[in-house]
Amino acid sequence: MTTVETTDASHETRIEGTAAAALLAAGFGAFVLGFLTTINEASTGVHDFLQFNDRVGPLAGKTILAVIAYFGSLLVFALVWRGRQLALKTVLIVAGVLLLLGFLGTFPIFFQAFAS
Amino acid sequence: MELSNREFWGLIHGLVLGSFFLLAFAGGLAGLYSLRSRWLTEEGIVERTRRLAVGFWAMAIAAWATVVTGTWIVYPWYREKLAGDDLAAGCAGLQLPQPGKCSPRDFLLSNVSGDTESWHEFGMEWKEHVAWIAPMLATSAAIVVVIYGRRLANAPRLRQIAIWMFILAFATAAVAGILGALITKVAPVK
Numbered sequence: 347m348t349t350v351e352t353t354d355a356s357h358e359t360r361i362e363g364t365a366a367a368a369l370l371a372a373g374f375g376a377f378v379l380g381f382l383t384t385i386n387e388a389s390t391g392v393h394d395f396l397q398f399n400d401r402v403g404p405l406a407g408k409t410i411l412a413v414i415a416y417f418g419s420l421l422v423f424a425l426v427w428r429g430r431q432l433a434l435k436t437v438l439i440v441a442g443v444l445l446l447l448g449f450l451g452t453f454p455i456f457f458q459a460f461a462s
Numbered sequence: 463m464e465l466s467n468r469e470f471w472g473l474i475h476g477l478v479l480g481s482f483f484l485l486a487f488a489g490g491l492a493g494l495y496s497l498r499s500r501w502l503t504e505e506g507i508v509e510r511t512r513r514l515a516v517g518f519w520a521m522a523i524a525a526w527a528t529v530v531t532g533t534w535i536v537y538p539w540y541r542e543k544l545a546g547d548d549l550a551a552g553c554a555g556l557q558l559p560q561p562g563k564c565s566p567r568d569f570l571l572s573n574v575s576g577d578t579e580s581w582h583e584f585g586m587e588w589k590e591h592v593a594w595i596a597p598m599l600a601t602s603a604a605i606v607v608v609i610y611g612r613r614l615a616n617a618p619r620l621r622q623i624a625i626w627m628f629i630l631a632f633a634t635a636a637v638a639g640i641l642g643a644l645i646t647k648v649a650p651v652k
Contacts, residue, residue: 358619365620368605372627375598383591401538409533409594416598420605434619445595445630452591454584 361434363427367420369437373444375416380451382408388460468561468651471535476646479528480639483600486521487632490514494607494625499615507615515611518604518628525597525635532642537590539651541567550574559649566649581648585641593638599631 361369385392386404396407450456465473493514496502502510542565545552549572553564557575564572570582606624607614614621 358617361620362609365606365609368602368609369623369627372595372598372602376595379591379594402533403541405533405537405590408591409529412594416601420602438623448595449592452588452595454587458583458587 359434360431361437363430363432364424366432366437367423367427369441370423370444371416371420373441373448374419375412376448377444377451378415378448379408379412380448380457382411382451384451384457384460387457388462390462466652468536468539471531472646472651475528475531475536476639476642479524479531480635480642483521483524483528483596483635484632484639486517486524487628490517490521490628491625491632493517494614494621494628497615497621498618502615507612511607511612511614515604515608518600518607522597522600522604525600525631528635529593529597532593533590536651540565540586544568545572559652561652566645566651569649570645578648581645585645589638589641589645592634596631596635596638599627599634603627603631 382392382396386396386408387393393404396404396411398406398410493510497507497510497514499507544562545564545568549564549568553559553569553572553574555574556564556569559566559569567582567586569575570578570586573579603624606620606627610617610620610624614624
């Protein structure tokens with residue numbers, strides 16, 4: 347006997363607002379971390395600003411701001427898009443590009459190329 | 463047999479929290495992959511979904527705890543500036559970092575025990591940053607699992623998205639974990 351998985355077609359093209367918020371927040375948090383990591387290398391002013399804690403160094407500022415960006419964007423997107431259905435493809439592309447930039451910005455060979 | 467305070471926290475960070483996340487990955491992946499309506503009964507889907515939600519949240523919390531303990535407890539000991547401006551002189555003659563004299567970062571950058579500089583310049587620099595992406599991805603994967611719940615059994619595309627986020631979180635944590643283990647072997651925090 348052959349069984350077929352029943353698929354809800356709407357799940358193939360649309361995504362619930364809160365789930366979309368989770369995907370985009372991960373991308374945005376990663377992007378902020380990568381961006382801060384790179385400009386920390388390029389600017390001594392930014393490097394000094396990010397030194398929220400002397401023992402941890404600028405990593406403290408980079409990670410605290412990235413975590414705020416992650417949870418902040420998650421909250422804002424979730425509130426704005428609650429109860430809505432968004433285009434899955436668009437959400438995936440934006441989140442994917444942000445994640446890619448985040449990974450790139452945290453890769454030493456990339457960010458060290460900006461060292462001042 | 464005893465552990466110093468620093469070794470204890472290194473153990474909590476890497477071997478307890480980090481390893482829990484990496485080891486739990488296989489179970490979570492298998493559970494999510496096989497969450498399909500044609501493979502499970504209705505009761506099975508309910509039970510599996512509940513277990514996945516608990517497991518994914520536990521993994522997300524473990525990932526956050528791993529990066530927080532790593533950055534705020536262990537990392538300051540790693541990066542202490544103990545050897546002064548001339549690292550080669552400050553760490554001269556050492557085969558391993560020495561508390562109070564030459565920190566692991568000083569030791570690696572000094573090259574007094576071979577070509578060790580890249581362990582910091584590439585290994586530690588990558589690990590300390592990329593590790594923070596893992597808990598974000600793990601938390602977002604957990605949110606997707608909770609929001610869709612039982613509906614994931616009939617939503618292959620969303621199930622794949624959750625699986626890929628979960629795999630990315632694991633891969634990111636694995637890079638950080640492997641580099642951490644290798645760096646600890648060359649220059650342990652004591």
